[in-house]
Amino acid sequence: MVTIADVARHAGVAASTVSYVLSGKRTISSDTRERVQRSVRALGYRPNASARALASQRSNVLALVIPLRTGMHVPVMMQFAAAVVTTARRFDHDVLLLTADEGPDGLERVAQSSLVDALVVMDVELHDERVPVLRELPMPSVLIGYPADAEGLTCIDLDFVAAGAHCVDHLADLGHRSLALLGTPSAVYERQTGFAQRTLTGFSEAAERRGVLGVETPCEHTFDAILGTVEQLLRDHPGITGLVVQNEPIIGPLLDVLRRLGRRVPEDMSLMAICADDVAERQVPQLSSVTIPAERIGGQAVESLIAKLEGGDVPELTLLPPKLIARGSTCEAPHGDLTTA
Amino acid sequence: MVTIADVARHAGVAASTVSYVLSGKRTISSDTRERVQRSVRALGYRPNASARALASQRSNVLALVIPLRTGMHVPVMMQFAAAVVTTARRFDHDVLLLTADEGPDGLERVAQSSLVDALVVMDVELHDERVPVLRELPMPSVLIGYPADAEGLTCIDLDFVAAGAHCVDHLADLGHRSLALLGTPSAVYERQTGFAQRTLTGFSEAAERRGVLGVETPCEHTFDAILGTVEQLLRDHPGITGLVVQNEPIIGPLLDVLRRLGRRVPEDMSLMAICADDVAERQVPQLSSVTIPAERIGGQAVESLIAKLEGGDVPELTLLPPKLIARGSTCEAPHGDLTTA
DNA sequence: GCTGCGAGTCGAAGCGCTTCGACTGAGGTA
DNA sequence: TACCTCAGTCGAAGCGCTTCGACTCGCAGC
Numbered sequence: 001m002v003t004i005a006d007v008a009r010h011a012g013v014a015a016s017t018v019s020y021v022l023s024g025k026r027t028i029s030s031d032t033r034e035r036v037q038r039s040v041r042a043l044g045y046r047p048n049a050s051a052r053a054l055a056s057q058r059s060n061v062l063a064l065v066i067p068l069r070t071g072m073h074v075p076v077m078m079q080f081a082a083a084v085v086t087t088a089r090r091f092d093h094d095v096l097l098l099t100a101d102e103g104p105d106g107l108e109r110v111a112q113s114s115l116v117d118a119l120v121v122m123d124v125e126l127h128d129e130r131v132p133v134l135r136e137l138p139m140p141s142v143l144i145g146y147p148a149d150a151e152g153l154t155c156i157d158l159d160f161v162a163a164g165a166h167c168v169d170h171l172a173d174l175g176h177r178s179l180a181l182l183g184t185p186s187a188v189y190e191r192q193t194g195f196a197q198r199t200l201t202g203f204s205e206a207a208e209r210r211g212v213l214g215v216e217t218p219c220e221h222t223f224d225a226i227l228g229t230v231e232q233l234l235r236d237h238p239g240i241t242g243l244v245v246q247n248e249p250i251i252g253p254l255l256d257v258l259r260r261l262g263r264r265v266p267e268d269m270s271l272m273a274i275c276a277d278d279v280a281e282r283q284v285p286q287l288s289s290v291t292i293p294a295e296r297i298g299g300q301a302v303e304s305l306i307a308k309l310e311g312g313d314v315p316e317l318t319l320l321p322p323k324l325i326a327r328g329s330t331c332e333a334p335h336g337d338l339t340t341a
Numbered sequence: 342m343v344t345i346a347d348v349a350r351h352a353g354v355a356a357s358t359v360s361y362v363l364s365g366k367r368t369i370s371s372d373t374r375e376r377v378q379r380s381v382r383a384l385g386y387r388p389n390a391s392a393r394a395l396a397s398q399r400s401n402v403l404a405l406v407i408p409l410r411t412g413m414h415v416p417v418m419m420q421f422a423a424a425v426v427t428t429a430r431r432f433d434h435d436v437l438l439l440t441a442d443e444g445p446d447g448l449e450r451v452a453q454s455s456l457v458d459a460l461v462v463m464d465v466e467l468h469d470e471r472v473p474v475l476r477e478l479p480m481p482s483v484l485i486g487y488p489a490d491a492e493g494l495t496c497i498d499l500d501f502v503a504a505g506a507h508c509v510d511h512l513a514d515l516g517h518r519s520l521a522l523l524g525t526p527s528a529v530y531e532r533q534t535g536f537a538q539r540t541l542t543g544f545s546e547a548a549e550r551r552g553v554l555g556v557e558t559p560c561e562h563t564f565d566a567i568l569g570t571v572e573q574l575l576r577d578h579p580g581i582t583g584l585v586v587q588n589e590p591i592i593g594p595l596l597d598v599l600r601r602l603g604r605r606v607p608e609d610m611s612l613m614a615i616c617a618d619d620v621a622e623r624q625v626p627q628l629s630s631v632t633i634p635a636e637r638i639g640g641q642a643v644e645s646l647i648a649k650l651e652g653g654d655v656p657e658l659t660l661l662p663p664k665l666i667a668r669g670s671t672c673e674a675p676h677g678d679l680t681t682a
Numbered sequence: 683g684c685t686g687c688g689a690g691t692c693g694a695a696g697c698g699c700t701t702c703g704a705c706t707g708a709g710g711t712a
Numbered sequence: 713t714a715c716c717t718c719a720g721t722c723g724a725a726g727c728g729c730t731t732c733g734a735c736t737c738g739c740a741g742c
Contacts, residue, residue, distance in 0.1 A: 001455075001479075003728055014692045019730060026731095029690060046453040050394035051728035054697045059391060061456075064438065068423045074416040082409045085440050094456065097405065097438040099426050112387040114342075115402075115435065138342075223625050249623070252593035256625060282590070284564050284597060344698055355722045360700060367701095370720060392698035395727045 002043045011039035022047065053114070060093050062305060063116040065107070065130075067100040067123035076248070076276055076294050077122070080144070083298025084120055091306045093117075104133040111137045118305045120144065124155070126194050140308035142301045145194045150317055154308065156301050159319035160195045160274075163290045164202025166324045167244040167272045170288065172210040175333035176242035176270060179207060180233055181216035182254070184247050188218075199246050199274065213237065219245075223253050230257050241333050246274040255283060270330040277325070285328035293320055343384045352380035363388065394455070401434050403646060404457040406448070406471075408441040408464035417589070417617055417635050418463070421485070424639025425461055432647045434458075445474040452478045459646045461485065465496070467535050481649035483642045486535045491658055495649065497642050500660035501536045501615075504631045505543025507665045508585040508613045511629065513551040516674035517583035517611060520548060521574055522557035523595070525588050529559075540587050540615065554578065560586075564594050571598050582674050587615040596624060611671040618666070626669035637661055 008015040013032060020026040021036040028036075039045075053059040064084050066077055085095045096116055098106050100123065107130055110116050117139060121130060124145035134141045135152060146155035164181070171179055181203045184196045200216055207214025215237055219229045234240060245254060251273055255265065263269040265285060273280055273289040280289035297320060304314045349356040354373060361367040362377040369377075380386075394400040405425050407418055426436045437457055439447050441464065448471055451457050458480060462471060465486035475482045476493060487496035505522070512520055522544045525537045541557055548555025556578055560570045575581060586595060592614055596606065604610040606626060614621055614630040621630035638661060645655045 001453075001728095004730095005728080015729080016693075016731075017691060020691085023730080026691090027689060032690080044453075046450070048395070048728050049454040049456040050391045050400060051697090052730080053391035054389070054395050054699085055728075055730040057697075057730095061437070068419075074419050078409075078415045078419055081438065082440060085438055086442075089443065094451070095438045096402070097422065097426055097436045099423060101427075102430070109387070110435070112342075112385075113390040115390040221623065223623065253623065253625065256597075282562065282564065282594065284594070342698095345700095346698080356699080357701075357723075358721060361721085364700080367721090368719060373720080389698050392727090393700080395729085396698075396700040398700095398727075 002045050007039045007045045011036045061096050061116045062093050063096045063110050063119040065098045065121045079294035080298045083295040087299045087302035104130045107133050120301050142305045156318045160198035161202035163322040164199040165206035168206035171242035172212050178213040178239040179242040180240050182245040183218045185220045186218040221249050226250050226253050227257050242270045244272045248275045266329050266331040288326045288330040290322045290324050343386050348380045348386045352377045402437050402457045403434050404437045404451050404460040406439045406462045420635035421639045424636040428640040428643035445471045448474050461642050483646045497659045501539040502543035504663040505540040506547035509547035512583035513553050519554040519580040520583040521581050523586040524559045526561045527559035562590050567591050567594050568598050583611045585613045589616045607670050607672040629667045629671040631663045631665050
């Protein structure tokens, strides 16, 4: 393994000079600089990451904590992780992957051992036990999602309240008067995961504002559960003509269920999804949807983190505006539907 | 930040003694050992990862290279990554996440800078440009999937040849005489990704062995592509009564397509999938399937890697046997189907 | 001609840990 | 009693890098 001393010898300078050439932290004559750079290339020198981290107190590694639990949108996680890694690389950082089941201890472990310089924590719950830990940690962090008390933290998320509201507005604009939100499995609500709660809030508030009926129900992933949930829903509220679904894995089966129940989409039932674009586009008919911009969130998270590492100031809360795309699964309410319940 | 010197002072011993207590590499009297351990806890000491890595030449970090490209089964990747992280933690290692689009340079970067001790590389292609790099690297690696020339490498994979064959056998046992394999998008074949190729091989060989017709076709992810592909297939080979699909995202839409074409599953068409169990179970009807044991592969990969790090010998190629589970999507061939083409 | 200054370079002192060789005593052996 | 052994501990020498202070020029200012 070739060291900085080898490069220095080869170039006929001191090791510190090589270091300064590499970091640019002091002025070096272009003559020496080029000589050093030639030696670096000639010898195939790569600085040793540990030595560098030890001396500079910076590992250039970010931790990414991903959830691996019930009810998560796996492909979205993945897109997200990819965006984090890609963006981190742009800033010359690497990414250490942690699973959420290491819990708060995992965060302390990697932080206090200086394995990483900063943390990105996904899937933050409303009352997340990791939040107090994060507050005490001697390094910056960014949360995806946000907890009840975001004071002093940096949180980034899709504006799910707006997402829920957009769906209602879109459907209400089309004349629908009775809407339902088919949500995530109840386990996700019970965990008080912010995004599910907030969509619900946006949905309900908008329904009230627009003066339409807005009911909501969680929904598990099995076909039978979906069927049961929808049947129950339509029995209790037969006037429903607009459905909003925020539960990626059930989208396919849900279409089957509606077909089996004799409801055509969109003629008898308008359907909106809160999901990734490619999922919406893959269905028949393609679904009108509100997108979760996973790449943008991931990129933004890393950018904020880097900014914090460099002493910059970043806003406590960044909400990315949702984008609604109307596709083939929503249309005007069936004529004559003027009931409100 | 508390250092080993602080602990040593607190316990009234030399720093080296603390180190030996922590590593167990020399015998320490139980008296001192306990005293040191108490000090460690009292001060909340965590060894500095960089210092440790620099001194011991071991970072205790593994690299995991995941693909982020066309046609991959995202949820499977995720299960896999989770298994790798979890298993690595069992062996007191962490995982650095790399995306495949850094290419061979990315591997060299993390290896030569001693950022990691070893590498897990997923989605290896038949003629993968990373393979020669891995061979030269001064550290062990494990590949998921295997390249044409596996000499001197350590490869782990599902036995896709057997998987393809099992599907044929299952269907042939049920009396089906004309089968088709609906594969991954053609991009995946063109990349010569091993798993797709090998399933095809197993499928074809078994079809020949059993004396049944076995045709195959790649399939893109859009609904129209699926519809087109299946229509074409049934037009060219109207006698087909058994379908094998190895392409997770199209499974849902494929069921729609068959329904639309008036083929009931399983009465008119038996359907087998090569996919994760939960995906198979979520469909209607539940699909007979051959499982991809992502967790087992991930766990096995890390275990092999750790064994190599410790100087152990591991087999060049480990093929995990596929497991076929018959569910509701396959049944006996329609009576009277005795044609062979 | 002397001083002052800044650009460019060097040497040395760490960063916090592991590990090697050496030292100390207690206990066993001859 | 003299010697050897071995368990248990210590001190010091690195691991490969960054960074600080100091040194040496050449040049401008007076």
